[in-house]
Amino acid sequence: MIPLKSAVSITIDTFPGWAEEMTRQLELTVLERESGADYHQWLVDFEGSRLFLCFQHYADCAWLEALSAGDEEVAAWLTGQWNQD
Numbered sequence: 001m002i003p004l005k006s007a008v009s010i011t012i013d014t015f016p017g018w019a020e021e022m023t024r025q026l027e028l029t030v031l032e033r034e035s036g037a038d039y040h041q042w043l044v045d046f047e048g049s050r051l052f053l054c055f056q057h058y059a060d061c062a063w064l065e066a067l068s069a070g071d072e073e074v075a076a077w078l079t080g081q082w083n084q085d
Helices: 015-025 069-083
Strands: 029-035 039-046 049-056 061-066
Touching: 015 039, 015 049, 015 061, 049 069, 061 069
Parallel strands: none
Antiparallel strands: 029 039, 039 049, 049 061
16 A cells, blocks of 8 residues: 655545545546545546545555455556656
C-alpha cells in the first residue's frame, strides 16, 4: 500500500471533500460509499477496474486498494499519477 499524498491534512471529517476532488481529477466513478467511526471506504471504478479508496483515521492515511490482483497495476498507476503533483 502506497499512501496518497495530500497538500492538506486529511481527517475523518475532511476526507469526503478531499476524496470528491481526487476522484474528479483522476476521473474515477464512485459506486458506493461506506464509513464508520474511524474509516471511509469508497468503491470506485476506473475504466473497468474496481478499487477501494480507503482512509483510516488511526493510520492517518488514504490509499487505493485493488479488488483483484489484475487491478493492482491500475491502483499503483493511479497512485503515481496523484502523487506526482
